[in-house]
Amino acid sequence: MKIKKVTLTNFRNYASESVDFCDGFNLVSGPNGQGKTNLAEAICFASLAKSPRTHHDEELVRDGSNEASVSIEIEKDFGKQTVSYSLGENKQFFVNGNKISKLSELFGTLVTVYFSPNEMSIVSGSPEDRRDFMDTDISELSGNYYNLVQRYNKVLFQRNKLLKNTYDHKAILDQIDIWDEQLASVAAPIIRTRKNFIAKLLSPSQNAMHFLSKETEKLDIEYLGAEGNSTAEIKANILSGLKASLNKDMELGYTTIGPHRDDIKILLNGKDSKIYASQGQKRSIVLAIKVGELELFEKELGEKPVFVLDDVFSELDTGRQKKLYECAKDYQVIMTGTTFKFKPQTEFKQIKVKNGTAK
Ligand SMILES: Nc1ncnc2c1ncn2[C@@H]1O[C@H](COP(=O)(O)OP(=O)(O)OP(=O)(O)O)[C@@H](O)[C@H]1O
Ligand SMILES: [Mg+2]
Structure with missing residues (x-):
């Protein structure tokens, strides 16, 4: 277009x-x-x-x-x-x-695929910046994904409200399973879609990195979140994760696992680029990801x-x-x-x- x-x-x-x-x-x-x-x-x-x-x-x-x-x-x-x-x-x-x-x-x-110096936050910023990068860019490809994230945030808000406002642990235990089931049902397709996005983005970004920088620089991107490839596997892992962290969540008053806490790790020659890459290398990584997106978006949208x-x-x-x-x-x-x-x-x-x- x-x-x-x-x-x-x-x-x-x-x-x-x-x-x-x-x-x-x-x-x-x-x-x-x-x-x-x-x-x-x-x-x-x-x-x-x-x-x-x-x-x-x-x-x-x-x-x-x-x-x-x-x-x-x-x-x-x-x-x-x-x-x-x-x-x-x-x-x-x-x-x-x-x-x-x-x-x-x-x-x-x-x-659009957008680059500005602020986009360096994909490498140097917080996990929230990287989640935002994924969510924004996947939403451009799928309005359905955007709706899923909105739905997830609503269910998460309800689960956190229960954890925060209920001082009676028994009352939490009585209700939490319903929220866990709902949360995991929405979390799983979000994580599945993000993993898919990263997997499809990787190869064109690696090619762009190869072209833009020294040929010895190899880019990798890993999703850090619930394990599993299928939505069912991811959902099962989220559910067991929520159970395992319930005591901690009750103590803190919020949910400590799920796509709202996930991250991606961007590696250059096998090392965490956030820590090891130079300023120029970080810039090349972000540009390579953006160039990778051009190709990915074109493939997905046909435009x-x-x-x-x-x-x-x-x-x-x-x-x-x-x-x-x-x-x-x-x-x-x-x-x-x-x-x-x-x-x-x-x-x-x-x-x-x-x-x-x-x-
Ligand atoms: N709401 C607003 N109303 C009027 N002027 C605004 C408003 N918001 C920003 N500006 C003005 O827009 C100008 C900044 O524009 P912009 O950020 O596009 O600059 P730029 O051309 O990209 O500059 P640079 O080369 O420094 O990046 C500033 O002069 C600022 O005062
Ligand atoms: Mg400017």
């Missing part, structure tokens, strides 16, 4: 602007603080229903305005679509002008996603910049940077951003 046009109204520092994109490389440049990241953010918001840099949607509304709105025209293999949203008093999304009632209906309309790269070149040497161009050349790319030292060999467009305008 390709983004043809983005129209922003009162979004961050954009009062009213329309930006046309080419199908190849879109090089969005300009000095610091002019609105490059804001433009990338507006695009990502349409695909993920959340900002990659803040949980506070009100920050996206232009100072002094009540409402921000963004409209994005997309061209897919089968035809044109429009995704739009408004933020402020109401947060609403529209696909082809029709208001959508559940976010799961939005996912898959505009699919190419749009590659959005915010400030990607700030720390990459020219050799790696060229290699990244090479990896991305079959996709529509929207990349931001203060300047671009060399121009792509394929179709490209320069977009200059200055104080909330993009020309």
Whole structure:
């Protein structure tokens, strides 16, 4: 899919602007603080229903305005679509002008793979950052997965409420089995889907790592959570895990095992990259994962996603910049940077951003 046009109204520092994109490389440049990241953010918001840099949607509304709105025209293999949203008093999304009632209906309309320096948290951040990475990206592929995670969080909340508010252990023991059964029933397909996602992501990411970095650098990703391959096996392991940790959970007042506590381990040459990889290697790992996602998303959706790269070149040497161009050349790319030292060999467009305008 390709983004043809983005129209922003009162979004961050954009009062009213329309930006046309080419199908190849879109090089969005300009000095610091002019609105490059804001433009990338507006695009990502349409695909993920959340900002990659803040949980506070009100920050996206232009100072002094009540409402921000963004409209994005997309061209897919089968035809044109429009995704739009408004933020402020109401947060609403529209696909082809029709208001959508559940976010799961939005996912898959505009699919992006997003990189910004913040995405380094996939390697360097907390387990929560890595769970968020998996959940966000799998939701883009499956609205059903997003619904499962919402359902899991609700059941988890109920189980924790029982653990927290009931001082009578017998009362907990009387009710806990019902919650354990429900929790495990939703946890198992979540973990199964995440393991599947990691397994499918691994090979294209390894290939990209091989290409982007020294050929000796081997990437591995392991899911750290309940054992098992089938949903039934995982469910049985979750159930026994919940039983085994019940005393601890009662003491702490919350649930200590399950997909909300799982993590992934990213290894470089067999060693935990969070601890051992250099800054440059970490950056290459995250980029390799993103390039791996391009291929995975394309395979799963039957359409190419749009590659959005915010400030990607700030720390990459020219050799790696060229290699990244090479990896991305079959996709529509929207990349931001203060300047671009060399121009792509394929179709490209320069977009200059200055104080909330993009020309
Ligand atoms: N809600 C808002 N209303 C008005 N202006 C805003 C709002 N939120 C952010 N800004 C402004 O947007 C500008 C930052 O834009 P952005 O982050 O896109 O910069 P950038 O071009 O990516 O810069 P850099 O090269 O430093 O990354 C700042 O001047 C900031 O004050
Ligand atoms: Mg920026």
